[in-house]
Amino acid sequence: MITVAVADDHALFKSGIIELIQSQPDMEVLFDASNGKEFIDRLVKSKGIDIAVIDIEMPVMNGFDLTDYLHKNYPAIKIIVLSAYSQERFVVKLIECGAAGFLSKNCQPKELFDAIRQTHDCGFYLTPDAFKVMQRARTISKKYKNINNIPVELTAREMEVLKLICGEMTNHEIADELCVSVRTIEGHRNNLILKTGSRNTAGLVLFAVRYNIIDALS
Known part of the structure; x- marks a missing residue:
């Protein structure tokens, strides 16, 4: 069973994501949160999770800070960022912060399921669009x-x-x-x-x- 937690400050969207994940026989949502701080508080009280599905834009503690915190303090948790943002600076920065995957909020349910399973099994998930973003960043990067x-x-x-x-x-x-x-x-x-x-x-x-x-x- 793949254990998941979800962080998003949009209640309706978050409820939909949770319902979708719970519909899969090999996945279980253990808890959810509306911001990064609440996520950490609930994580401390939980028995641990495999996958964190989080948004970038959240109050109190945003997705970048939460990703960085989880990577440093809970490195076994694999982080998938689900966001409306897909610009180069977001995708590359999130991976550098420790995210294992990136999905657009308008993705299809199957892609969400595939992302969770592949991230759990292989350690990362990148859509073709995210990969192209990385390639473009490569061509202009001084590094x-x-x-x-x-x-x-x-x-x-x-x-x-x-x-x-x-x-x-x-x-x-x-x-x-x-x-x-x-x-x-x-x-x-x-x-x-x-x-x-x-x-x-x-x-x-x-x-x-x-x-x-x-x-x-x-």
Whole structure:
């Protein structure tokens, strides 16, 4: 069972999201909140969650601050931002803050379900539009360099694992593909996060895009 919590200050929209998630047999909403502070207060009293679905614009404590707080204090929780904003500065900043996925508020229910499941299983979810935003940011970023100028030294196996991660494969699937143990892949993933300075798997994808390691999600 994938446990979820929702934070949004629009009561009607939040109720609809909760009802949709609760309709899935493999998902359960444990609590909801109207702002970041309320979310944290309820999280402390809960038994823990797998996925946080949060809005950007909220009173008291917004989505950026909540994402940053959760990443620092509850790194196991994967964060999906569901918002009306899709500009480059929002998508890239949210991933840099620690978000694992980004969805538009006008997405279809199936996309919400897919995002929750993929984020739970693979560690990230990026829509084609969000990925294009990352590519555009890459082309104008002063930090952008090509694959021959990656600022860290990655082994051939780490590069291989990184590309498979970006291909939306789970640790088990990558282990089967490379004929190694899941623990070995977990070690490579952790090393990649440390070496690249990424906050999570979505950060690894952003790194791969910035340095032209990948051009498009499979």
